[in-house]
Amino acid sequence: MKFVHAADLHIGATPEAGRPWGRERAGAVALALPKVIELCNETDADLLLIPGDLFDRQPLRKDLREAAYNFSRLKKAQVVIIAGNHDFLSEDSPYASFDLGKHVHLIKTANLSSVWFPELNTEVHGLSYYSHVIRQPLYDRLRAPRDGRLHILLAHGGDAEHIPVSYSHLAESGFDYVALGHIHQPRVFKGLPMAYSGSPEPLDRTDLGQRGCLSGEVTGESFSLQWHPIASSQYREAAITVRPETTESEIRERIISELRTRPLDLLCVRLTGRRDPSLQIDADALLSLGRICSLSDETKVDYDLDALLRDHRDDMIGKYILAFKDRDDPLSEKALYYGLDELVKGD
Ligand SMILES: [Mn+2]
Structure with missing residues (x-):
C-alpha cells in the first residue's frame, strides 16, 4: 500500500499579511494541496493521509468546494482526513456535512473509529477534534488489532493542550504506520513507522528550514518513507x-x-x-x-x-x-x- 502523508496544510492561513511578500505566502499556502495531489498522482499513491488541520479555521463552503475540486484531480488515491484543533468539527459545521467526493473519507467521530479499504487490505483509524483543546492522552493506550490487515493511525497532537503523545507508547502500538499532524516541524522517528510530515509550507517565521510532505509504502513486512520538499520558499x-x-x-x-x-x-x-x-x-x-x-x-x-x-x-x-x-x-x-x-x- 502506497501513501502520501500531508498534515497541517492550514488552507486559508495568511502568514505575514501586510508584508510585501504576504500575498505570495498566502498563494503558496493555497497551492500546497494541488502540489500534494500532484505528488499522489506521480507516486501512484493508494491513500492520501491528512492527519488534521487541513484548514486553518472552520472552512467555509467556498473552501470546501475548492478542496473538493482539488481532490477530484486524484487519479487513484483515496483520501482519509481527521479534523484537528484548528478545523475542529461541530454538529453544524459545513465541514462535517459537505460532500468532498466519494473517495474522500473524513473520520467524524470524537472516539477512535476506522475506514476499511478491502482492496488495499488496509484499515485507517483516527478521531476528530470537537474543540480547540484536548488534554487527555488519547493515543497512549492504543493497540492495533492483529488480524492480518494493515493498520494505519492518523493522529493529531503532541503538546499538553492538544492530545499529549508518548512516542514510546505509540511506537509499541503495533500500527503499520502512524501519520502524525499538529507539529509543523517535520520529524521522522528513526527506524519506526511513525512521522510528522510537518506543514507543506512554512506558516510563520519560526518555521525555519525545508517544508514538505512524505510518501511511503507499507507491505506488512517492509516499510519505507521518503521526504518531498514541496514548499515554494523557506x-x-x-x-x-x-x-x-x-x-x-x-x-x-x-x-x-x-x-x-x-x-x-x-x-x-x-x-x-x-x-x-x-x-x-x-x-x-x-x-x-x-x-x-x-x-x-x-x-x-x-x-x-x-x-x-x-x-x-x-x-x-x-x-x-x-x-x-x-x-x-x-x-x-x-x-x-x-x-x-x-x-x-x-x-
Ligand atoms: Mn494543530
Whole structure:
C-alpha cells in the first residue's frame, strides 16, 4: 500500500499579511494541496493521509468546494482526513456535512473509529477534534488489532493542550504506520513507522528550514518513507558576526549577499558579536534591503575597559567595571556589557 502523508496544510492561513511578500505566502499556502495531489498522482499513491488541520479555521463552503475540486484531480488515491484543533468539527459545521467526493473519507467521530479499504487490505483509524483543546492522552493506550490487515493511525497532537503523545507508547502500538499532524516541524522517528510530515509550507517565521510532505509504502513486512520538499520558499536564519572593526556598509553588503544566495528564501537576520561604540545599526534601513522578516541586533558594544576605568575611576561607571573585573563567567560578562551600555548612555 502506497501513501502520501500531508498534515497541517492550514488552507486559508495568511502568514505575514501586510508584508510585501504576504500575498505570495498566502498563494503558496493555497497551492500546497494541488502540489500534494500532484505528488499522489506521480507516486501512484493508494491513500492520501491528512492527519488534521487541513484548514486553518472552520472552512467555509467556498473552501470546501475548492478542496473538493482539488481532490477530484486524484487519479487513484483515496483520501482519509481527521479534523484537528484548528478545523475542529461541530454538529453544524459545513465541514462535517459537505460532500468532498466519494473517495474522500473524513473520520467524524470524537472516539477512535476506522475506514476499511478491502482492496488495499488496509484499515485507517483516527478521531476528530470537537474543540480547540484536548488534554487527555488519547493515543497512549492504543493497540492495533492483529488480524492480518494493515493498520494505519492518523493522529493529531503532541503538546499538553492538544492530545499529549508518548512516542514510546505509540511506537509499541503495533500500527503499520502512524501519520502524525499538529507539529509543523517535520520529524521522522528513526527506524519506526511513525512521522510528522510537518506543514507543506512554512506558516510563520519560526518555521525555519525545508517544508514538505512524505510518501511511503507499507507491505506488512517492509516499510519505507521518503521526504518531498514541496514548499515554494523557506525561512532561513542568517547569523552575521560583527567585530569591532565592522562598519555599517559591511553589514549591509553581507546581508545583500545572503539575500542573493537563495533569492526565494525569507531571511531572519541575527547580528551577534561586538561592535565599535560609534557603530549605529539602522534596523529599518537594513530591513528594507529585501526579503527580511526579522532583524535582531544582539551585538554588544566593544568597550575599552582600561580606558573607561581611567576616565571614570571615581564614579558609577568605574565602580561598576571594578565590581565585575575579576569575574569571567558568561553571565557576569553579559551583565557588565549590558549595564555599561545603560550607564554610558546616561553619562
Ligand atoms: Mn494543530
